[in-house]
Amino acid sequence: MVKPFTLVAVAVLALPTAAAATPWRDEPAVTALFRDAGVDGTFVLLDEGRGELRGHNRERAEQRFVPASTFKVANALIGLSLGAVQNVDEVIPYTGDANPFMREWLEPMGLRGAMRVSNVPLYQELARRIGLVRMREAIERLHYGNQQIGSNVTTFWLLGPLAISAVEQTRFLSRLAHQRLPFPRGAQQQVAEITQIDSGPGWRLHAKTGWQNAPGAGVGWWVGWVQKGDQITPFALNIAMAGAADAPKRDRLGRSSLQALGILPGPPRGPVLEP
Template sequence: MTVRLFSTALGAALSLSALAGAPAQAAILCTVVADAADGRIVYQQGTQQACAARYTPASTFKLPIALMGADAGILTGPHAPVWNYQPGYPDWGGDAWRQPTDPARWIKYSVVWYSQLTARALGQERFQRYASAFHYGNEDVSGEPGKHNGLDGAWINSSLRISPLEQLAFLRKLVNRQLPVKAAAYDLAENLFEVGEAGGWRMHGKTGTGSPGSNGVYTAANAYGWFVGWARKDGRQLVFARLVQDEQATKPNAGLRARDDLMRDWPAMADAPRK
């Protein structure tokens, strides 16, 4: 099933995907783990071509949006600002998306309209400056050609593209505090993106679900699922990116399954003997 990104049809597509039968195992296109200090790859799964190719970042782009918003003084803490849902906002995420939302709820429920409002508060010129200063993927937040809709979703099946290896480069700069943002922006990211423990590692990260194409259309049958982030244990810091792709519409979404599978696999990857 193919639907427009910002239409209510996406909610129907996600619901219908539950009827697709027994869940299919998503193909792992790439998993990469690197030492945050020196960039050394400590684990890689998938071909170099797949790990270097660029894909839509989808909701993993909430990481840079959070940094941008905090640096610009738009996001002032995990619970400020609170913005109210308005009819017409994307609501395919269900009732959780129709509630007053602060930064903590934004990340917990991956609320698309909160990302859009933050981007709009930045404005296109400043949004582009941050994407370029972060050297984030292809740095293109213009949106669909001729539509001038970058603030509404350049990061979801649109103009912005990033590879798993480029995700690691961005994440290394984040955890090493080498991006051109204020300390408060890093502090907010540490708070918002914590996801729990895996094998004694403290995990931070963000999921994302998108699909091929750059015209704002989501196709559940071959969805991409991301989970990217960083982990700490005993003084070590690692950054990671996993990208999977479905072969049929499957629930839960590909990003959530990428997260759950990486968290399960993490101890074996992170604690493997170092060469």
């Protein structure tokens, strides 16, 4: 069980190195994937061994967008750390629409199941339990994006004002994967566990989708990290989406980019449609 902690009692980590100070390497193979798919977007990974960013479309990679459901990763971490839930399997009552975006959301579940099906109402309930003041303090401690949450604790990551860049996503995820965030390690370990979506001989893939303005036109995300032994490679993709037909492109382009750079083996998997 993760015990709640007091935010002010934890030392603040230094801010991540500014993106502009980190070398960037354009990857033509990834650019070709985006061009062939006819997609406007970016993909970036943080090569921790070389201390450089690698990918496609640096300008967009440094541009901030609403994080949408990728914020569930931080939300889960904050909720576990503050004791809003005791563990990732504690069932949280559903308080959303009776006819939701996904019927799976109506099933009883905790943070683990809600991460898997991207259950928005359940994570909104978690945010209510955390509360606006504690949420703001936690996001500032994480140095998450622009650190702005406004006055509505259930919509700030869906409608703004919270915004984060793809580069900032990789830095946040790097610290989480290494368990270097200023939160209990047990909470970080649980969040890492529920974000794992795939694995193979010698590797594990952790990832989370996001879809701002689902099911309409907006920004689609796919962020996470690949772990091979002690080697961790954080990544982030975002694309301009016209609608539901573009949803599978997030996972597909992300996996293909990781494969093109030798981070993941094998062919891409099937579509991912959740927000």
